[in-house]
Amino acid sequence: MSHISPVLWQFLVKWLTNFALFPPEASKIAPQMDELYFFMVLVSLVGLTLVILLVLSFSILYSRKRHPVAVQIEGSTLLEATWTIIPLGLFLIMFVWGALLYFRIYTPPANAMNIYIVGKQWMWKAEHPGGQHEINSLHVPMGEPIQLTIISQDVFHSFSIPAFRVKREAIPGRYTSVWFEATTPGTYHLFCTQYCGTEHSHMIGDVVVLSRDDFKKWLQGSTSGASLAQNGERLFASLSCTACHNTRPDARGPSLANVYGSRLTLSSGQQITADDAYLREAILNPSQHITQGYAPIMPTYQGQISEEGVIALVEYIKNLDSDYRVQQTTASTTLPVENEGKSTATTPGTVKP
Amino acid sequence: MSDSTAVAHGAAESAHHEHPPYQRHHFETVAQQFDATNFAMWLFLLTEVMFFGGLFTAYLIMRNWYYPAFVEGSHQLNVGWGTANTGVLILSSFTMAMGVWSAEVRRKGLLVLFLCITWILGMAFLGIKSIEYTEKWEKHHVPGIHWSESSFLNPRSDPEVYKEYHDKPLAPDMADKTEMYFFLYFAMTGMHALHMIVGISILTFMIIRAQAGAYTTGHVTYVENFGLYWHFVDIIWIFLFPLLYLISRY
Amino acid sequence: MSEQNYELEHHEGPHIVSPFLYLAILLSLLVATGLTVWMSFIDLGEWRIAPGVTLFWNPVVALAIACTKMMLVVLFFMHVKYSPKLTKLTVGAGLFTFIVLVGMTMADYFTRAWGRW
């Protein structure tokens, strides 16, 4: 064969060595997803075989040659009921099974480590809590639940890791989240699957799963000097947030210590949990997110902070468990103003593995 | 009407019977023709309902999100003009219905009269609408091209509205969203006005035809169907009026 | 479906409505317009269903009046009251699909607040 057509030979070799029907199963959810997938494939195959068998056998048995005169049959309620109820039952099983899986994938566990993902034309930026930045790659430890909080800076993107069987749309103006727990070390594809413009197909990268120790080493090796929360703190000060969000008795804004995850009552009377999405909205569109008892005087920061800046602020507020640091910053002179959220973008953060 | 039904029955008995001139050849009877075109008009109105449906959906969602902005945006509209316009449009619906009635009882003079009144009322509606639009332009309330938020950041700068409603200044981020209210205001009333313009153009043509006696020979389909369209446009306004003008006026 | 054979079903052509009825409808429409403007200047209060979920009565009343006006126009000016079932069905189908569009879209927006998603 190889001497008949070298190209064809190469092709065949390539096919046989690379042939795969499924991507690797590298997360905890992947085998569960595949179980449902196999079940569906099985049902489809049975259904398809049934249809093919029926059509083929009837075509042979009742071809004009063998069966010159057709017998007129009205129909059969029993049969109609059969092929209504059985598919319906199967579909409902798939629905319930699928829904369970869906909730599992989109409900992160409480102890998950949070990594922020910002999508923009045409790259993925990952922000680790330790201040490590990555572009078009994501390093994660094995065996630990990782939550991704995803947002887009411009158009819709979609953060997809086939080997983990997870995918979530990056939406402009809103956080979405997804979580996974990697199980096998290795390098996997990271895709943008939502069409996002010219270089859509170049918005790809690698997800690197490391053992816990390797991950620790990687974290140390890629540190940018300041953690995400520290960047946030700097920004917090430079935007003069401390002018109101301080602990003085006449403070015009609420204290932000321990606010994350708490139950807040808004000025509209609505009760909400202060999560990432709430914090983001409260910074950008404050008037609808005022805590009860405070005047709606907070200016909007829409257009003044980049998504990375907002992320740094959110991370800072999240980790704020006492007012001590705020008092410190309030007391000291503020750091040089780095507006437009450039403070994070300019840090030498991009670390290639 | 009576002799046209006679013709209809006659035609039903034999396909080769003499038809009235307005019966199209592929219909068996005049009644069938009337029914079919009437039904077609209703289906067309169905598509119109869904056409506006998209705008109403957008409106309801945005209103829920940015209620304070919608309240103050709405206060900038002139209820007087809005009410007047509602009255004008309802009146024009009435005259249109009377026009259909005149065609049914074959009174050519009355038909032309009612169609003319409808035409005038339609123009009056557009006139009032353009006064309102001009006012919006002058107040810098045309989003995008001629826009300023100052009357929402500082309601006292607009004493006329202020003395009525004593609006509190909106927070800057909410004041931004008043632009959304005016987007939807212009999109919805603009789309409605466009339907009015189309209606008035058809009406102009119909008045000429009615003058020539085209609709008083028992062939009311055209007038009836146009009436349906006109009433539909009226109904859209009946909803636009409270949704856009009457938000939290107390 | 309702209508069967063509000739059997069909009758006298369009029903002719009395102008006085039209006049009555016109007056009720104008009264309803006045009513809706008048009501909008009165605070009808609100119903606190749950903390943060409030139903204001003013828009409800305004929309109820608008719906009534619509029904008057549809039934009498547009002759639906005197029209065959098919026309009524068509109007119903339009309203139904409209409600599906608005209702199911809104359902998504409202239930987003229920969870952290």
Added chain:
Amino acid sequence: MSDAVTIVNLPDQSTARIPKMNYLSKENGLLSWLLTGDHKRIATLYLISITFFFFIGGALAGLIRLELLTPQSDLVATDTYNKLFSMHGIIMVFFFLVPSVPATIGNFVIPMMVGARDLALPKVNLLSWYLYIVAGGMMIYTMAAGGVDTGWTFTTPLSTHYVNTHVITTGLAVFVAGFSSIFTGLNFIVTIHKMRAPGMTWFRLPLFVWSHYAASILMVLGTPVLAITLVLIVLERTIGIGVFDPAKGGDPLLFQHLFWFYSHPAVYIMILPGMGVISEVVSTFSRKRVFGYTAVAFSSVAIAVFGFFVWAHHMFIMGISNYAALIFSLLTMLVAVPSAIKIFNWAFTLYKGSITFETPMLYAFGFMGLFTIGGMTGVFLGATGTDIHLTETYFIVAHFHFVMVGGMLMAFLSGIHFWWPKWTGRMYPEKISQLAAVVTFIGFNLTFFPQFILGTLGMPRRYASYPPEFQILNVFSTAGASVLGVGYLLPVLYLTWSLKYGAIAGNNPWQATGLEWQVQSPPLTENFPEIPIVDHEAYDYEWLERQREKEVASVG
């Protein structure tokens, strides 16, 4: 061919003539076509126009597959590739699939099937074709001027703020094409309600009419929502209205809701008429009434009704509320059932039939197999859990090509071959068309089946370049596409040939029961010399037999 393997019953070729008076010969000259009110002529105009757009869309598809032969984007640049798939999608969806069966075959046979002389509104029908042409002209202009690269889904804010191609003209073209489809649907509904011949009750209507009725409801109620959405996009691009712009407080997800409110029912607009064709063909070539007529009829209506409740399943990963995802997923499962019902009913129509295997039947078999796969993989995507992994990959591309191309295009070709003798008065050549059907089937599977595996492996859709390990399957797919191309070119060639050289078909070459087969081919402009009085159900082969005996008796 012996009598045992075919039902084709042609008149004696030495004496047979095409009837002198028919809708084609009635008037001559270009104007008589451009100003015609005749549904058969408008159907012909439509057939020519959509074939034209099909081949433009097909050429774009060919370029896409060629580009994907290698992992790098080497044949065309990425933005050219983006324009290719965008215009392929827009042209195929709005200019081919939506009008394909309804505006051509539906237009041609529905008035005859219900026993009418024409559609209820012939002028509106002609207007619909003109709108289509205007829209098509705008689309051609867009292509000539440099194309559009938003994808056929016009996703905001990409389409409104981040591309600088011809979104406005494309949007308006689709808007106009939408109204063309609204008018076709409206015309069908009115015709089916108001123009039925005496005795033609609802349950005597052929299933083709039922499925078109269901599709028409979707056209009339769904399309306007797309229209207003496109208007909002155009306004956003021209004067900056911000309803979908997150920077101005608008919501891009609202666009998704409104867009899919039409575009999901749109897939039923595309597939339902095809299902109607299959019902006719399967019945005719097995000489049997369709098994469970009422079930098939009502399943069409059920698809139309449920079709409106499922649109958000395109948005499961887009951040809709999880509760909404749950409801929409459940409803999606419900809408899958009527399709299953149809498949099994067609299969059982064959039971105890007397089956022959002419080209339309071969395409119909192809439809049943491919549509089953397409439908089942739809369930994969409708179940929320698996949707996360499979959506936005080649799996979804393969899924909708199985439904749209494997389903609708197969049905379209089946229908074209089936009604060709009625349309032109001449038969297509049987052997080569059977070959074309088989080639199409093989080419199709080779093209699109590998894409299921690609999707499962995670290859995203709309990628101009891809990781090298996906190449093998892409090579298969491209190879298949070239086979498929041959399969589509063949019918154009031999059908054109048959216009002049095909055998004279006579009134009823298939010995089918539909009213359209009881008149001459090609039919008279007014269809029936005398409006028929219907006294039998659809697919009543015994009635047909009695008719023939009567004829023989009167001639004898």
